[in-house]
Amino acid sequence: LKMIKFGLVFLLFEALSAAPLTSNEVATRVVAVSKSKPELLSAAVSGADPDLLRTALTDADPDLLEVALTEADANLLKVALTDGVAPENLKTALTASRKETLATALTESKPELLRTALETAKANLLATALAEADAAILAVALTQSRNELLTVALQDATEENLKVALTPARRRRRSVPVHLF
Helix, strand or coil: CHHHHHHHHHHHHHHHHCCCCCHHHHHHHHHHHHCCCHHHHHHHHHHCCHHHHHHHHHHCCHHHHHHHHHHCCHHHHHHHCCCCCCHHHHHHHHHHCCHHHHHHHHHHCCHHHHHHHHHHCCHHHHHHHHHHCCHHHHHHHHHHCCHHHHHHHHHHCCHHHHHHHHCCHHHHCCCCCCCCC
16 A cells, blocks of 8 residues: 555656646647647657657647648658657758648658658758748659759758759849949
8 A cells, every 4th residue: 555655646746847848849739639630640649759759749830740740641741750760850840841841741752752851961951941942843852853862962962052953943043233334
């Protein structure tokens, strides 16, 4: 009986001393339990690496997490949450993306290319790609690239050159002053 009381007191102490959730952690959990598609939430909680799931539920922009849990292809969501993905890159994808580019990555990618991007990219270049890319061009990169060339682009490019590669010419033209005489 003393052992049971000790166990209950210990559990109560642990519950009371646990760090409180931040407002972002509350918001991401609200998204998970109230806005997710059941099959996507199931994919996330049944096969995810626990550290990556913790990263998603701690650091994600709630609006971007909602995109992941309502629009993703279940298999691609599993790829994004599996062992080998760099936690910093998952955090980058769930905080620096535009909704359109995150949806593109999680619905149109070849699984091996999504894995390559999330495992090997430098976080700043992944952020540039997901924040600046034209969604159609991003889809080409995530469906037609060779793994080793995608790795080169996401590790060796300058941010400016990656923007050039991932945006149409009409969007990146700089205004040039016109001199009339």
